[in-house]
Amino acid sequence: MSKSPGSLPTYENYRDSGVECYGSVPAHWETLANKYIFDLKKNLVGKNSSRYTLLSLTLGGIIKRDMENPEGKFPADFNTYQKVTPGDFVFCLFDVEETPRTIGLSSLHGMITGAYTVFRPRKKFDEEYLQYLYLSLDSGKRLRFLYKGLRNTIPKEVFLAFKSLNPPIQEQKLISRFLSVKTAQIDQAIQTKERQIELIKERKQILTQQVVTRGLDPLAPMRKSDIEWISEIPAHWETVRLKYLFKEINERSKTGEETLLSLRMELGLVPHDDVSDKAISNDSLVDYKIVRPGQMVMNRMRAAIGIFGVSFRIGLVSPDYAIFDINERANSSFFLRLFKLPLLGTQFRLGSKGLGTGSSGFMRLYTEEFGNIKVAVPPLGEQLEILHFIDSTSERMDNACILLEQQITKLKEYKVTLINSAVTGKIKVPGVVEPDSGERLPLLAG
Incomplete structure (x- = not known):
């Protein structure tokens, strides 16, 4: 390997294949039109859709659709879906350039959207070889010369006329x-x-x-903590509620001319234009919150997954965010590391209020609840x-x-x-x- x-x-010995996407091939290999390799299938499930497993074409091949945790849209009924059996090839012949995977060889019985094209290879061809051939063509999007129209579609008759390699x-x-x-x-x-x-x-x-x-010192004397989520802390550390270390600031922009900042999990606070092409006018930024260097920003709705950042410049953030001045006893970068831990995320989640559960729905961590959380401070x-x-x-x-x-x-x-x-x-x-x-x-x- x-x-x-x-x-x-x-x-x-090699020869020119005569097909743009193959180049030279072994001299004894044939090229053969797909109409001699594949038979087109179009067997609809009709009113019997309840008897079939719903399948999807994915980067991992053809898989069973997760109906317990469904994602995406579903039709009103599945009558126009088509039967798929083991050994069938499923091709997505539209939006080929944009679709991550447009070919799959099924090992399952089930049904799949009628928008796809289902073929059955004839017995004298090795289906696994054909799968690898078309995975290779698809991974490089090397069938561009077959596309038709704005949606990069390969018509069925064009696909059936296309020549596959046939060793x-x-x-x-x-x-x-x-x-x-x-x-x-x-x-x-x-x-x-x-x-x-x-x-x-x-x-x-x-x-x-x-x-x-x-x-850092494993030999430091410890004492029992009065914090619910920590059993012991170094004896010389304090326990302090966050409201004594973080003071909320609510300064608003009157012009919207300051730089709009975006708060991201990995990047922290960065200029919006660096991470988005969406243009936003100054007028729409009036009354946004002003953040200054050294202040900490919290996304109230996503505090439980650690969406915090420390600003290194003057800028604007969403009015729904919380901005804090930091007490001189607290190092902003130290607390930023602390706030991103799942241990603190649990406390932030428990303190959040609103509709929904966990990090979903409309749960917000308001300043009062944030301030009441107790932490250990070295x-x-x-x-x-x-x-x-x-x-x-x-x-x-x-x-x-x-x-x-x-x-x-x-x-x-x-x-x-x-x-x-x-x-x-x-x-x-x-x-x-x-x-x-x-x-x-x-x-x-x-």
């Missing part, structure tokens, strides 16, 4: 088996690295929570020491995550390249015996 596709053997059937099977093994290995490697990223992030969160609630110097420890440790962990993400990206790129190279004959997979040039098979119709 560590080899690049270019390091694998190639065929001895000898035994070769198709060898290619699909090779790719099945190799892509499974790649997917497993990706999953392992994704899990490593999750573990690093969990460790980072646990470590941050530990030091902001218990300090001396200012110790806050800075803890902050420095968090930043230095986080940097190492973040760099490790970045490296893993880069490796994941390379693995995904390798997978795409490997599939394309195998299905178009740019590499010769193990087990393939290339015929002598004089033994080239006769071309079939198409």
